Amino acid sequence: MASSQATRPAWTELPPELIKMISDKMIDISDYVRLRAVCTSWRCAAPPSSFTQRIPWLLLPYNPDNSARSFFSLSTHQICSLSSPQLRGRVTYGSSHGWLVTMDRSFSVSLLNPITNAFIRLPAITRLPDFTTFHFERHEDGEYIYRRHVGVSGKVNYDMIQHILLCSAFAAPGEGAGDGVVTVTSYLSPRFLCCRWADEVWTLIDSTLTCGIDSLAMYRDKLYLVGIDGSVVVCAMYPYLRAELVPSLRVPGDFHYCYLGVVGGELLLVTNCMRRVEEGGEVIGSKKTSMDFFKLDSDGRRMRWAQLEDDGECPLLLTENQVTSAAIECQGRYTCFRAVRGEVDELHHKTEVVQMEEGSCRLLPCHWVTTMDALGPAWFTPSLS
Secondary structure, eight states: OOOHHHHSOOGGGSOHHHHHHHHHTOOSHHHHHHHHTSOHHHHHHSOGGGOOOOSOEEEOOOOTTSSEEEEEETTTOOEEEEEOGGGTTOEEEEEETTEEEEEOTTOEEEEEOTTTOOEEEEEEOOOOTTOSSEEEEEOTTSOEEEEETTSOEEEOOGGGEEEEEEEEEEOOTTSOOEEEEEEEEETTOSEEEEEETTOSSOEEEEOOOSSOEEEEEEETTEEEEEETTSOEEEEEOSSSOEEEEOGGGOOOSSEEEEEEEEETTEEEEEEEEEEEEEETTEEEEEEEEEEEEEEEEEOSSOEEEEEOOSOOSSOEEEETTEEEEOOOOOOSTTOEEEEEEOOOOSSOEEEEEEEEETTEEEEOSOOEEESOOOSOOEEEOOOOO
16 A cells, blocks of 8 residues: 555645746735745745735724734635734825835824835824924823924824825835835825935925815826815926916816826826705705716826716726725726725724625625724735835
8 A cells, every 4th residue: 555655745846837827827915925835945936026916905994002904805805814013003094005004193104014014114293284393292091192382282183194195116125215205194284294215304395275185196206186175286296396286177076075096007086976955945965976087188288187988997996085996807887896984883883895886886795893993994905025
């Protein structure tokens, strides 16, 4: 009788070409990481640089005092958890280029790749866009408070920061400087903070808007900012920062809120339009009526928003302040996978991923219930580099 040793598959002796062929067909990074963990020969046949995640994960709501974060995969419809000590005490404001953009209670901003645990700490924020000067003090209960120069103080709130955008790629430590740019906006303020790689302090910039900033996106080395009144400012980032109001780019329609995002090399604008509900000649509320899609159209002299009428090649992925896309096979006019936050009761908060097709919505199996709602969910494209 043949021994079991003789019939045991010699997985580590599989040809590298076969391992590479298998790894090239993988679409989710979790499967790729598991393959690389089998043995040294498999790890060499499937280097980190050979894998590109095409379908993002959804970062689910979480308790910022924990070091674990949970993600929903659109490709596998499964939830996976990642842990890092660098995540404890930090809120995630978004993601880009494989990084999570995080901030702690002392307004310390950092970038973290939760797959590789690469970590980049940015300069401390010593002023907010809608404050002149302030400093932080640690309260008896462990919370931070800020004190302004006029003597006014208050407890630090995560909502004081509306957006933190990683405008361009940062290199991981030891891989070169990169050309990273991070911007921070605060609620009810037309000014924003900007930090480039190797900067020792944040730069406070006046956007020239007359209201707060509703959405922003980096497109072709320029920062596009949408005010809550629909006006649009374009900021050139190189060779120096300068902002210009562009009247022709004013958001069309009576929109309630909007998203900016770069999809397929195009700058897209997504708006939710509202219709006023009147009773007895008085406005008693509003009702969402449509979601419209536009792309930036420029002839070199004048820029405008051109409404998209034809079918999109890729569905859009939306959260409350984020728009991206993914190569997912589906039907419908600009199908959207929108991460919405459900009704919040006294005990739980529920997040569902809604696939919005033409005239209908379909819930995906991501019914995530949590007792802690730090901030809204965010789309995240994991990376090994």
